[in-house]
Amino acid sequence: MAVSSEVKAFLREDALRRFLSYVKVYTTSDDESGKTPSSEREFDLARQLERELREIGLSDVETDEFCYVYATLPASPGCKGPVISFCAHLDTSGAAPGENVKPVFHRNYDGGVIAFADDPDLRLGPPDSPELSRFVGEDIITASGKTLLGADDKAGVAEIVAGLAALKKFPELRHPEIRVCITPDEEIGGGTAKIRTEKLGKLCYTFDGGEVGEIETECFNAHMAKIKFIGVNVHPGYAKNIMLNAGAIAARYVAALPEWQTPEHTELREGFFHLLKIGGDENEASIQFIIRDFEAETNQKRMVFLKSLADVFMKKYPGLKVEVEIKEQYRNMVEVLNNALAVVEVAQKAIEMSGVKVIRKAIRGGTDGAKLCFMGIPTPNVFAGGLLFHSKREWIPVVALERAAEVFVNICGLWYEKTL
Numbered sequence: 001m002a003v004s005s006e007v008k009a010f011l012r013e014d015a016l017r018r019f020l021s022y023v024k025v026y027t028t029s030d031d032e033s034g035k036t037p038s039s040e041r042e043f044d045l046a047r048q049l050e051r052e053l054r055e056i057g058l059s060d061v062e063t064d065e066f067c068y069v070y071a072t073l074p075a076s077p078g079c080k081g082p083v084i085s086f087c088a089h090l091d092t093s094g095a096a097p098g099e100n101v102k103p104v105f106h107r108n109y110d111g112g113v114i115a116f117a118d119d120p121d122l123r124l125g126p127p128d129s130p131e132l133s134r135f136v137g138e139d140i141i142t143a144s145g146k147t148l149l150g151a152d153d154k155a156g157v158a159e160i161v162a163g164l165a166a167l168k169k170f171p172e173l174r175h176p177e178i179r180v181c182i183t184p185d186e187e188i189g190g191g192t193a194k195i196r197t198e199k200l201g202k203l204c205y206t207f208d209g210g211e212v213g214e215i216e217t218e219c220f221n222a223h224m225a226k227i228k229f230i231g232v233n234v235h236p237g238y239a240k241n242i243m244l245n246a247g248a249i250a251a252r253y254v255a256a257l258p259e260w261q262t263p264e265h266t267e268l269r270e271g272f273f274h275l276l277k278i279g280g281d282e283n284e285a286s287i288q289f290i291i292r293d294f295e296a297e298t299n300q301k302r303m304v305f306l307k308s309l310a311d312v313f314m315k316k317y318p319g320l321k322v323e324v325e326i327k328e329q330y331r332n333m334v335e336v337l338n339n340a341l342a343v344v345e346v347a348q349k350a351i352e353m354s355g356v357k358v359i360r361k362a363i364r365g366g367t368d369g370a371k372l373c374f375m376g377i378p379t380p381n382v383f384a385g386g387l388l389f390h391s392k393r394e395w396i397p398v399v400a401l402e403r404a405a406e407v408f409v410n411i412c413g414l415w416y417e418k419t420l
């Protein structure tokens with residue numbers, strides 16, 4: 001059963017109003033701070049959300065000391081379904097400025113180039129973001145040219161809160177018990193660092209994806225490798241057959257990796273080695289890589305390669321020490337979601353019910369959902385509607401807010417009846 005036009009109109013107005021208010025709150029997370037939340041300013045939006053969730057009439061509304069906002073909506077009478085959760089993140093990326101965001105409407109988009117009032121050199125058109133062509137005639141929101149917009153992920157937050165408001169306002173919209181969690185610090189990889197999974201349901205959906213219709217059930221397998229080179233130093237004038245220049249050798253090590261397996265030469269399902277840092281001198285040098293692939297086995301081969309290459313270098317330069325340290329960062333959530341197909345099917349059905357074509361995608365990155373999956377809560381990622389995240393050209397079509405909020409309502413309706 002699709003939602004009524006009255007509900008749709010409510011969702012459109014409510015999600016948009018909340019979105020415009022959230023993007024104005026400065027919530028850039030800070031990857032240097034080492035704390036949770038990484039910046040105190042994230043509490044400003046957390047407290048606002050806490051107030052709004054109370055106003056809507058949710059119970060057990062709480063902002064904890066780590067800036068996680070939790071709230072519960074009890075099930076409609078007669079519900080058979082499990083307790084379900086929704087997550088979105090309130091911080092924005094540090095990759096572009098996030099203070100004093102001024103959302104700008106571009107009404108009835110004509111398919112051409114969008115200009116930015118605060119930066120005459122900045123342009124946005126279909127060559128930058130081909131998805132724009134699908135929204136000709138729609139209203140588009142961007143920032144003014146000086147900042148990112150923050151649709152990642154304030155669109156997701158607004159869609160969830162608007163959906164909850166609709167469930168309260170229209171009791172004919174049935175739903176199971178819903179536990180919502182809005183998190184800080186997703187952009188610095190800490191969105192689930194202090195999450196209390198006992199406050200969540202048996203399954204969860206993050207609203208943090210891109211284009212309308214997207215559902216993501218796969219992400220990278222991710223590792224971080226630190227490689228240290230310890231050389232032998234003497235006066236360069238008398239160094240023949242003695243010096244082992246750690247810095248120079250580290251550079252040769254990097255050069256020995258296949259160039260075609262780097263982010264700048266890969267796409268779709270291809271994995272890579274990505275050099276993050278290189279530094280050092282004759283005595284000691286270190287390099288840092290991230291290693292990514294959808295297939296765990298292929299990533300494993302990359303790690304074996306790094307270690308074997310280290311051995312080759314130690315043989316080639318007797319006296320050189322190379323230490324390889326590898327850590328897992330996150331895993332491909334498909335491992336978990338393949339055993340929780342109902343969770344994914346409900347989201348797909350909910351998207352179809354809103355009249356949108358389902359786009360299955362694999363995230364070339366990570367997601368809080370992946371972490372939650374391995375904490376025992378299957379969590380696919382649903383679209384929030386924004387595009388060109390983390391940049392001054394970030395944009396969202398207004399219609400995306402309404403569609404995603406509708407998908408939220410549909411997911412709730414489907415889980416009202418369905419058992420796990």
Ligand SMILES: [Zn+2]
Nearest residue numbers: 152153186208
């Ligand atoms: Zn995000």
